[in-house]
Each structure stands twice: as structure tokens, then as C-alpha cells.
Amino acid sequence: MIIPFYILIWAFIVLVLFVLATVLAAGINRVVSSSRQATDNANRARARDLLLSLSRESGEGRVKLLGRIRDFLSQETAEHVALALHRLDAPARRDVVELFETNGLVSHFIRLLKVGSKWNRAKAARILGELDLPVASAALYKSLDDRDPDVRNVAARSLSRLRHPMAQSVLISVLGKHEEPVSSRIAAMFIEAGAASVPLLVKNMRNDNWRARFWSAEILGQVGDQRSERVLVAALKDTSADVRSAAAKALGKTGTGASVEHLVPLLKDEEWFVRSHAAWALGKLRAVDAMGELAQGLRDKSWWMRKTSLEALAELGDSAIPALMRVLEGDDKFARESALEALQKLGVEVRSGEGMVG
Amino acid sequence: MTYLDLMALEQALFIASIVILVYFSALQLMLLVLTLLSFLDMRKRLRQNYYTDFECVARSHFTIPVSIIIPAHNEAGVIVPCVDSVLSLDYPEFEVIVLNDGSTDETLSLLKKSFQLVERRFVYRKSIPTGEITSIYKSASRPNLTVVDKPHSGKSDTLNIGINLARYHLFCSIDADSLFQSNALLRIVRPILEHPDEVVAVGGQVRVANGCVVEDNRVVEPRVPRRLLPAFQVIEYLRAFVASRLGLSRINNLLILSGVFALFRKDMVIQAGGYRANTVTEDMELVVRLHRFIRETSEKGQRYRVVFLPDPICWTEVPVTLRNLARQRNRWHRGLIQSVSRNLKMLFNPRYGSVGFVGMPYYFFFEMLGPIVEFLGYLLIPLGYFLGILSLLYFVTFLLLAIVAGTLLSTLAVLLEEASFGLYKGWGDFARMMALALFENFGYRQLTLLFRLKATVDFLFGRKDWAKTKREDDTR
Numbered sequence: 001m002i003i004p005f006y007i008l009i010w011a012f013i014v015l016v017l018f019v020l021a022t023v024l025a026a027g028i029n030r031v032v033s034s035s036r037q038a039t040d041n042a043n044r045a046r047a048r049d050l051l052l053s054l055s056r057e058s059g060e061g062r063v064k065l066l067g068r069i070r071d072f073l074s075q076e077t078a079e080h081v082a083l084a085l086h087r088l089d090a091p092a093r094r095d096v097v098e099l100f101e102t103n104g105l106v107s108h109f110i111r112l113l114k115v116g117s118k119w120n121r122a123k124a125a126r127i128l129g130e131l132d133l134p135v136a137s138a139a140l141y142k143s144l145d146d147r148d149p150d151v152r153n154v155a156a157r158s159l160s161r162l163r164h165p166m167a168q169s170v171l172i173s174v175l176g177k178h179e180e181p182v183s184s185r186i187a188a189m190f191i192e193a194g195a196a197s198v199p200l201l202v203k204n205m206r207n208d209n210w211r212a213r214f215w216s217a218e219i220l221g222q223v224g225d226q227r228s229e230r231v232l233v234a235a236l237k238d239t240s241a242d243v244r245s246a247a248a249k250a251l252g253k254t255g256t257g258a259s260v261e262h263l264v265p266l267l268k269d270e271e272w273f274v275r276s277h278a279a280w281a282l283g284k285l286r287a288v289d290a291m292g293e294l295a296q297g298l299r300d301k302s303w304w305m306r307k308t309s310l311e312a313l314a315e316l317g318d319s320a321i322p323a324l325m326r327v328l329e330g331d332d333k334f335a336r337e338s339a340l341e342a343l344q345k346l347g348v349e350v351r352s353g354e355g356m357v358g
Numbered sequence: 359m360t361y362l363d364l365m366a367l368e369q370a371l372f373i374a375s376i377v378i379l380v381y382f383s384a385l386q387l388m389l390l391v392l393t394l395l396s397f398l399d400m401r402k403r404l405r406q407n408y409y410t411d412f413e414c415v416a417r418s419h420f421t422i423p424v425s426i427i428i429p430a431h432n433e434a435g436v437i438v439p440c441v442d443s444v445l446s447l448d449y450p451e452f453e454v455i456v457l458n459d460g461s462t463d464e465t466l467s468l469l470k471k472s473f474q475l476v477e478r479r480f481v482y483r484k485s486i487p488t489g490e491i492t493s494i495y496k497s498a499s500r501p502n503l504t505v506v507d508k509p510h511s512g513k514s515d516t517l518n519i520g521i522n523l524a525r526y527h528l529f530c531s532i533d534a535d536s537l538f539q540s541n542a543l544l545r546i547v548r549p550i551l552e553h554p555d556e557v558v559a560v561g562g563q564v565r566v567a568n569g570c571v572v573e574d575n576r577v578v579e580p581r582v583p584r585r586l587l588p589a590f591q592v593i594e595y596l597r598a599f600v601a602s603r604l605g606l607s608r609i610n611n612l613l614i615l616s617g618v619f620a621l622f623r624k625d626m627v628i629q630a631g632g633y634r635a636n637t638v639t640e641d642m643e644l645v646v647r648l649h650r651f652i653r654e655t656s657e658k659g660q661r662y663r664v665v666f667l668p669d670p671i672c673w674t675e676v677p678v679t680l681r682n683l684a685r686q687r688n689r690w691h692r693g694l695i696q697s698v699s700r701n702l703k704m705l706f707n708p709r710y711g712s713v714g715f716v717g718m719p720y721y722f723f724f725e726m727l728g729p730i731v732e733f734l735g736y737l738l739i740p741l742g743y744f745l746g747i748l749s750l751l752y753f754v755t756f757l758l759l760a761i762v763a764g765t766l767l768s769t770l771a772v773l774l775e776e777a778s779f780g781l782y783k784g785w786g787d788f789a790r791m792m793a794l795a796l797f798e799n800f801g802y803r804q805l806t807l808l809f810r811l812k813a814t815v816d817f818l819f820g821r822k823d824w825a826k827t828k829r830e831d832d833t834r
Contacts, residue, residue, distance in 0.1 A: 019765050022772075026777075180554060
């Protein structure tokens, strides 16, 4: 016998018990989770109903309702109430947030944000973001340096929801300081704020940190405010290639004809992505004057530059046709193929064989 | 047979039994550890999802665009719904490239008619050497749809053409016969958004579509199929995807991502040489090669990850007849043997880090050699009984023990599904899943063992084709 029979029997019994326990656990899980789900749904619905009624009530009815909300509000239900706050008008919102303070929940969640377990910190960050209190924004700001990336993400998301002006000046100071998701969340907030955030971003283009300048240029491009043109043109000479590239891209979206002469030298930048974004921007700005340089771009050593030059020429419309026809006569097989495609896009009939490559 | 011969045979049987016993114990232990790791990882992923602002990702200008590549060879029955379902995915910027791989049915004409295709010349870079293209079409109605017509050259070459044509930094390969949750792309891209420099590939979860209620090309009500064969595959997929792959992904030792739904960083795939022709399962081969390429070329200590995520879900039709199941499993197992044997150099080689000591040994000893050892086990134990070495009671108990250990893994996989997604809502489906998990190891497992054993024999005798499973419509 390899192993004693009684060990086999015991192993068998233990495994069977484990199987039964697993089946039982799955069944219990089903019952418990559906009941937890039901409680959760009921709490969510009740929070929503109570808060919606608050907007309709006034006088004594309103006082009574606030009392009911205060009784309902606990550590367990706080998240549901906080997530329903956006449905309220300003006065009603202020009253409910005050209940959070009087119930001691604000200080509870601020403490949780500092000392709680990972997911409790995330939960606290989420709730505090919805409350939109100056006292909470300081705690959330500190959480951007939390040891856990998930908590940092939630904190960034919560900070970006804050509406008071202080939040913007706090957030701009950390732009580009954190990893990609946090920075892009903050950037999304500035884009949402639109023109109001432009002065801050313009100022931030002088930041010593190239990442901060890069993100500011990216956002300025998305916001599309012409007040940023001057600072973006200046950034075309930035020491960081990423900033030059982002500024060129932004000018393609927000610039005017005045940017063209500053973008053209970038078609000879040492970095392919800077050249490529400059070509793209010139196309978007319909820079007919840069046609010759863009046609040169079809011979660039970088495939992306050739591709964007082609697309830029196609953007220039009919005036690019002579330049493109000239490329068809050149030696470069790829440039010929690109020019041919651009001409086709412009609806030019090209005779069979012209510029065709095998 | 002399007494001495019998003694020698008894001795050999004894040693073989010990080897098999150790092997089975190690296998079950490994699978159990992977399942436990999966439990931990699943908990983390679900919490992360709860706190992730997917709405922001869906609207953000900073979400990385994706090229979706759909190879199609004789897919007339499914291609239009599939492209429709992919085009309606919730994602800020993506393109869809359908490659008609020399279909002899109506695949291309249906696409032309449904999406108003217009032939266009198209400049692209042949980063990976491929076969020729017949023509390229752009859709007049859907600007982000490109259709390529090409002579039949196999799935690998077709996918490589798709990679060459892809405009974006990330590409997602999908099968034409699959259905996607609308948020699948948003979910699968998440690890790359978080760690753009580290993550090179992400796989999503594949579920069984048979029996599910489908409306507008979306699975609206997941159900466990009524037919036994696809129903067993529900449990099998849960075990493979939710339990085992999630665990392997947690320790970054995942060597398989299903080609049905996987996202890759294009630059890494191009550098590694793209999909390789003459492979039976191009998806596994590519992932193993990516691991190998990165470990061989990157600087020491450079981090990279191949991730499996449980929440981007795609639904696929599984075989409903034994014949088709046999063909599919034969192909899968031959592909596994091919991928592992081509990269045997990685086995226990310190140059390949943990993949050389955990991932590769796991696939070599347990996945590749598994069917042979398991078959020997089924053969030797009765032999031991007939030769009088083992008693009947011992024999039966041993067999039951092996089966119950497998059952535990199946029920754990169902528990994991229940505790995480709980997609199958009805108690009837729950009861069916549990019954299937309990009985899967009595018959179905042995059946797939035979298919894999046959694949091993086929591989040894040089069968290299890509046997396609015949389509059977089994959704509601």
C-alpha cells in the first residue's frame, strides 16, 4: 500500500465535507447578498425620496423632514445620502450637509480617510467629495499622496467634483505630479470648468515642472480659448519635447493664423512626435503658406510624420493639389503612395499608373 | 510470466503509482492555490470597479484609442450583428477593422450592403511581413469602420494585416462569433490606463452564450444552457477563466489569453514579430512569445505585466455536439503542446524569472503532460487491482478521492462566480450549476481527457491544421 487506507478515507471525507461546505457557502452567499442588495436598494431609494421631498417642502414640514433625514443618516447610509446630494438645490443641499456635520459624520470620514483600511479610505474620499466642504478638501488634498493608488484615484475624482474656487487652485498645484489616471482626472475637471480655468492654466505654463506644463498645454488645447494662444506659441520653444508637442497640438485646436509662422520651424524638430503634431496643427489651421514644408514632410524618415503630413495636405484642400502632383513625380515610393491617397481624398482623378507602386 | 517478472512489474507499478500520486496531489494543490489567489484578486478588482469612474473614462479626451481587429472566414451568419455590436461599444475613440479572409460565403457582400462600403486606396505600413490584400473598403455610414478583403491565408496572417492597418497604439483582437457587454472595452483598457508602460496585454473573460437570452446583439439574461454538453462547458469556462487564469495573472505568470477577446500593445507585438504563421493556436503562441521577448530583450528588473481581468465579459458560442467539441479541444491541446514545446528553453531557466519557474512548469507538467499522466492513472490503478496489488475498496476510494478533489475545484469556481458577479439570477440556474459542478468529474472530464489524449497523439504524428469548429446556433 502506498498510503494507509485510513488516510485515504479521511482525505475523502474531508474533501467531501469541503465540497458540501462550498455548495452551502454559495447558497448562503446567494441569500445574504440578495438580502444585502435589497437593504442597499431600499436605503438608496429612501435616501433619494427623502432628499427629493426636501426640495418640495417648506416651513414646519421642512423642519420635520430634516429631522427624519437626521434620524436616517448614519455611517451605513451616509454614502447613499451623499451620492443623492447632487439632486438638490443649493439651500436644501446646505441643510443636509449641515446634518452630516451635526451628526459627526464629517469628522468621522475625515478620520477614516487618514486611518481607515484601504477601501474605507476610498469610501471616505468618495463621500467627502460629494459633501464639497472646504474642510474636506484639505483632507482630500492630502489623500492625493495616499500610499494606495486606488485611494489616490478616488481622492482625485472627489477633488475634481468640488465646486468652490479654492479647489481649482489646489488642484493646479498638483497637476502632473501624480500618475496618469489621477492627472487625467484632474485635467478632465479643468476641461469641464472651461474658460474659467484658463487664467490659472496660462499661469501654470511657467511652472518649473515640465509635466505640469505638458498637462496645462493639453488642457488648454481641449478648452479652446484664444487667450492661451500667446503662451502656447511661447511653449513651442520649450526645452521639453513633450511640452512642445502638446503646445503644437493645442494650437491646432485653438490657434489662429498668427500661430502658423511659429509652427513651421517645428516641422524640422529633432523629435518625430513634435514634427508630427506640428504638421497636424498646420493642417487644422489650413496653413496654405506651409504647403511646401508639409510636402517635404511626405519624405520624412518617420512614418507618422509622413502620415500626418499627408493628412494635413488633404486638409488644405484644392490648393495642395500642385504640391501633391509634384510629389508623384519624385523617387520616394512611399511619398508617391501617400500623395496619391491624398489626391484621391481631394477627389482628383489620377491616371492609372501615376504614382502607383507595385 | 515468471515470479521474478511479476515482482518487477509490481515494483514498477508501485513506483508509477507513487509518481502519479505525487503528480495528482501537486496538481490539485496548485489549482487550489490558484483558486484562492483568484478569490483575493477578484475581491480587489470588484472593489476597484466600484470606485472607478468609468463614465469619466468613457468621456475623457485622454482615454487611449483602440483598434479592434475582427478576422472573418466564412462568417456570413454572424458578421453583421457582430460588427454592429462592436460599433455600438461604449468607448470614446476606436476603429473597427474587419478582415475578410477569403470567405467563400456572403461575408463580404453582406458587409458591403449593411455598411455602405466604398473601395479606397489606403496607405499603411507593413510593420509585420504579411500576405497580399485584395482591396480596402471604408464605410460611408460608419467612419470608424474599415473592411479588408484578402485571399485566404489563415488567422495569424489575417491578424497581422489587421495590426499593420491599425491606426492606434492599442489593438483588440476579437472573434466574429462573440457578443460583448457594452462596457467591455472600457473595462479591458483599464490596466493599461493605469500602468501604460508596464501592461503589454490584457485578456477578458469569455463566457458561454448558448442558452442565454440575446436582444439587439447583447446578452440580456445569462442562463445555463438546457443541453448537457454546453452546460458542462459553463462550469469548465468558470474554472478556467475565473479560477485558474485570474490566479496566474495575479502572479504575472499567465501564458494564455483567449483570442476571443484580448487587448495588446501594438508596439510590443510588432517588436515580437506579430502572430506567427503555422501555429495551431496563435493566441497562446503570441502571449508566450511576448513573455519570452520581453524577458530576453528588456533590461534586468524592468517590470511588465500580462493581465487577465474578470469583468470585461464577452459571450461566445460553444460546441453543442461531441464531434465539434472533440475538434475544438483537439486544436486547443495541440496548440498548447506546440506553444510550450517551442519555448521549452524557458523551463526552469532563471533568465525568464518567475515565468520559467512557475508559469512554464505549470503549463508543461500540468496542462501539457496532464492528459498522459491522468490516463496512466486511470489505467494503472485498475491494473494494480487486477494484479492483486490493490484491494477493490482501496481502488474505489482512490478513484473517488481524485474525482472529489476535482469536484471541489469546480464548486469553488461556482462559489467564486456567485460571490463576484452572480450573473445567473434564478435559483434554477444555481441548482443546475451546482449539479453540473458535482457531476462534471464523472464522465465529462474523462471525455475531454480522451480528446486531449488524441490531440497529443495527433501532435506527435504531425497534424498541424487549424480545424475550425462548425457553427451551430444555440442562443435564444
